[in-house]
Amino acid sequence: MTLDTIDRNILANLQADGRITINDLADRVGLSATPCLRRVKRLERDGIIKGYASHVDQVLVGLPVSVFVNVTLQRQAEAELEEFEATVMKYPEVMECYLMTGTSDYLLRIVAADLFAYERFLKSTLTRISGIANIQSSFALKQVVYRTALPIAAHEAKTR
Template identity: 80%
Template sequence: MKLDQIDRNILAQLQNDGRMTINDLAEKVGLSPTPCLRRVKRLQEDSVIKGYAAHVDQVVVGLPVSVFVNVTLVRQVESELEAFEAAVAACPEVMECYLMTGTSDYLLRVVAADLFAYERFLKSVLTPIPGIANIQSSFALRQVVHRTALPVAGS
């Protein structure tokens, strides 16, 4: 799908405030409400806009610990990659999972209430997944940058 500058402006505005009215959005991007709504619907139908969500503060809800976990599998065959991915996709503590190049196969971002909660997750959830050869955990001391908005407006 080809995005023009108006589409990109719509995306930038909605990333900043997904709850704005179509009238406010139309005004900000220089369209009347009807064509603006048509564009938003097209962006949704084409899965450019995948959904809308509230950004929740992980510290406030009692999950202040972020752990970056490098996982290496015993074998990198498709069936074992798929089995691992299905297992971690079922874990609500896993916020992100990336298939990687380099020394480890996967990089996970896991949230936890504290060190003990992470240890329980590691022992009872992650370690029992078949095919794991190595797990290395790194604890984030402080979040320096966190963005949810992609830089679409200037592209």
């Protein structure tokens, strides 16, 4: 699907404020409410808008620790990769999981209340996943940048 300037503007505005009313969104993108709503529904139907969420401060809800975990599997066969991915999806502590190139197979971001909670998760959960050859944990000291909004406007400007 090709996104035009109005679609990109709708997406940028929804990323900035997912609770914006359709009337306010329409005003910001230069449409009336009905065609704006049609575009939003199309973006949702086509899977470009995957859903809506609230951004919760992990520190204020008692999960201040972010751990980046490099996982290397014993084998990189498709079945083993799929099994690992299906398993880690079950654990709510795993906030992100990426299949990687380089020295490890996966990079995970895990949140925990403290070092002891991470240790419990590591010992009782992560190390029990079959097929893991190596686990290497790195603790984030400070979050410098955290974004959820994609740079849609910047991308459009570069593609012109």
